[in-house]
Amino acid sequence: xxxxxTTTHLLYLGAAICFVLxxxxxxxxxxxRRGNLLSAAGMTLAVVVTVAILWRDGSxxxxxxxxxxxGLAVGSGAGVVxxxxxxxxxxxxLISLFNAAGGGAAALIALGDILNHGVLSAAAxxxxxxLTMALDTLLxxxxxxxxLVAAGKLxxxxxxxxxxxxxxxxxxxLLGLLTLVLAGFVTAGAGGVTTLSLLGLVALxxxxxxxxxxxxxxxxVVISLLNACTGTAVxxxxxxxxxxxxIIAGALVGAAGTILTMLMAEAMNRSLFSVLAGGFGSGDSxxxxxxxxxxxxxVEVDDAALQLAYASRVVIVPxxxxxxxxxxxxxxxxxKALSEQGVDVSYxxxxxxxxxxxxxxxxxxxxxxxxxxxxxxxxANAVFPTTDxxxxxxxxxxTNPAARRPGNPVSGMPILDVDRARSVxxxxxxxxxxxxxxxxELYTEPVTAMLFGDAKQVLTRLVAALRTYV
Amino acid sequence: xxxMLLADITVFVLSLLVGFEVITKVPATLHTPLMSGANAxxxxxxxxxxxxxxxxxxxxxxxxxxxxAALAAMNVTGGYVVxxxxxxxxxxxxxxxxxx
Numbered sequence: 001x002x003x004x005x006t007t008t009h010l011l012y013l014g015a016a017i018c019f020v021l022x023x024x025x026x027x028x029x030x031x032x033r034r035g036n037l038l039s040a041a042g043m044t045l046a047v048v049v050t051v052a053i054l055w056r057d058g059s060x061x062x063x064x065x066x067x068x069x070x071g072l073a074v075g076s077g078a079g080v081v082x083x084x085x086x087x088x089x090x091x092x093x094l095i096s097l098f099n100a101a102g103g104g105a106a107a108l109i110a111l112g113d114i115l116n117h118g119v120l121s122a123a124a125x126x127x128x129x130x131l132t133m134a135l136d137t138l139l140x141x142x143x144x145x146x147x148l149v150a151a152g153k154l155x156x157x158x159x160x161x162x163x164x165x166x167x168x169x170x171x172x173x174l175l176g177l178l179t180l181v182l183a184g185f186v187t188a189g190a191g192g193v194t195t196l197s198l199l200g201l202v203a204l205x206x207x208x209x210x211x212x213x214x215x216x217x218x219x220x221v222v223i224s225l226l227n228a229c230t231g232t233a234v235x236x237x238x239x240x241x242x243x244x245x246x247i248i249a250g251a252l253v254g255a256a257g258t259i260l261t262m263l264m265a266e267a268m269n270r271s272l273f274s275v276l277a278g279g280f281g282s283g284d285s286x287x288x289x290x291x292x293x294x295x296x297x298x299v300e301v302d303d304a305a306l307q308l309a310y311a312s313r314v315v316i317v318p319x320x321x322x323x324x325x326x327x328x329x330x331x332x333x334x335x336k337a338l339s340e341q342g343v344d345v346s347y348x349x350x351x352x353x354x355x356x357x358x359x360x361x362x363x364x365x366x367x368x369x370x371x372x373x374x375x376x377x378x379x380a381n382a383v384f385p386t387t388d389x390x391x392x393x394x395x396x397x398x399t400n401p402a403a404r405r406p407g408n409p410v411s412g413m414p415i416l417d418v419d420r421a422r423s424v425x426x427x428x429x430x431x432x433x434x435x436x437x438x439x440x441e442l443y444t445e446p447v448t449a450m451l452f453g454d455a456k457q458v459l460t461r462l463v464a465a466l467r468t469y470v
Numbered sequence: 471x472x473x474m475l476l477a478d479i480t481v482f483v484l485s486l487l488v489g490f491e492v493i494t495k496v497p498a499t500l501h502t503p504l505m506s507g508a509n510a511x512x513x514x515x516x517x518x519x520x521x522x523x524x525x526x527x528x529x530x531x532x533x534x535x536x537x538x539a540a541l542a543a544m545n546v547t548g549g550y551v552v553x554x555x556x557x558x559x560x561x562x563x564x565x566x567x568x569x570x
Contacts (some may be wrong), residue, residue, distance in 0.1 A: 027500070032503060043510075043546060051520070054524050057524055064523045064531075067533070067536040068535055071538065075547070083549075101545040102541070103536070105518075105542035109519060109538060112519075144490070186526070227508060232510075238478070241518050248485045253512040264501070295514070320498050358505075361560075371499070
């Protein structure tokens with residue numbers, strides 16, 4: 001090994017250390033930003049080292065250089081512009097879109113490599129290369145189309161409801177078998193560019209077919225799983241190119257995505273298997289009138305404002321409805337107005353509040369809510385018994401006391417025990433059901449009062465009423 | 471198996487384990503930024519595209535390199551920028567000058 005090789009290898013190691021430490025720093029809100037910047041610094045280092053390797057190697061043609069630089073410039077420009085412009089509420093679909101791009105790039109590496117080496121002969125390429133090439137193409141293609149479908153569903157460009165027909169299952173089995181056969185051919189070194197391209201196309205079709213039947217409510221779990229898939233695809237590309245930084249970064253993300261996927265599925269009371277089986281949740285929350293099911297109490301804005309103003313402790317429970325109504329600024333304005341009255345205000349945030357785990361925290365942070373006020377499930381449940389008023393804004397299933405009993409769709413789901421507070425005010429458009437499709441027993445509890453209306457308007461009127469009367 | 475492949479497999483397996491260890495300790499609050507941050511890290515695929523470009527000498531290959539470079543660059547730059555945008559908003563009460 002020459003001095004140059006040793007140096008580049010050690011610098012790549014430094015980049016890998018940055019990735020790991022960066023991820024580690026992201027475990028606390030106080031250091032998270034530094035962690036991401038460290039990880040970005042590691043990435044910059046790795047890119048600079050790769051430039052040096054290409055420079056010294058000197059085998060890159062001028063056309064190749066132009067293609068590379070042109071592509072990088074276009075991609076970076078598009079990435080930075082969309083990342084800066086996107087609304088915080090559209091974050092989930094943007095992450096999915098970037099994930100699709102990564103998957104596509106990983107799959108193209110396998111294709112580019114086989115183009116450069118001509119036919120795959122078993123003698124020329126070891127099985128370790130052909131096998132990882134097949135896996136790279138398969139996973140990369142699958143995440144490319146799957147993530148695009150997921151982003152389309154979240155952005156409302158594709159129907160959020162599960163799309164399926166009775167042909168789905170046999171078609172999936174057929175494509176699955178076709179994938180295995182093609183991957184077998186590639187691994188065995190039989191066939192070249194055509195076989196690999198076919199494998200990529202089948203993987204693309206499979207990604208669409210697997211994602212379409214899954215409902216909008218389960219999309220966060222799917223995106224997380226696809227993120228892990230991309231990570232693994234990148235690691236496979238690392239094996240094809242014999243590149244350690246790709247293997248390390250890819251494996252790290254593969255592991256991270258898998259853990260995150262399981263945590264999310266657990267918090268949503270859904271098994272990964274039932275998510276992938278599909279057919280759950282609409283993603284489009286049209287208000288549906290409740291048929292029967294007990295009587296409920298309503299409250300007017302002015303009364304609710306006074307109730308909040310004279311409370312000593314208020315916990316706000318935000319949910320998907322708040323994100324959908326983009327009312328995060330209004331809710332934080334209300335919290336500030338209440339704080340000024342000397343009310344102890346905090347937010348009780350369910351792990352899956354918002355459109356994906358942790359999304360609600362981001363939305364509230366965007367509206368300038370200090371993170372000390374954001375309480376997770378356990379913290380919030382500990383204070384509910386001593387809370388005067390809980391204000392539920394657009395959250396439904398995560399507050400349903402029925403989850404504590406067995407025998408219904410929400411059974412066993414971890415919930416916020418808001419019914420244990422002295423009183424509860426629920427801001428909601430109607431008595432409609434949540435994703436789980438069950439009536440929320442909270443609404444008919446004696447402590448609960450319903451405040452009907454659009455979250456954004458109701459919150460604005462609450463703040464105005466506070467200013468007027470108090 | 472070549473020594474190089476063995477080393478690659480070792481690195482792969484240990485990296486998986488490190489990934490599991492680091493991620494299990496992240497609070498739910500940070501799950502969205504974490505997913506986004508991890509998404510940016512697999513943008514390391516851009517290094518692969520650069521290496522691929524070094525050995526490409528055909529028209530079709532150049533097309534593949536250009537598309538892959540655009541996708542990878544979008545993943546890596548967009549991923550880091552958007553994650554930073556999210557995390558910049560996580561401020562504590564103490565850091566906002568005088569406000570309660």
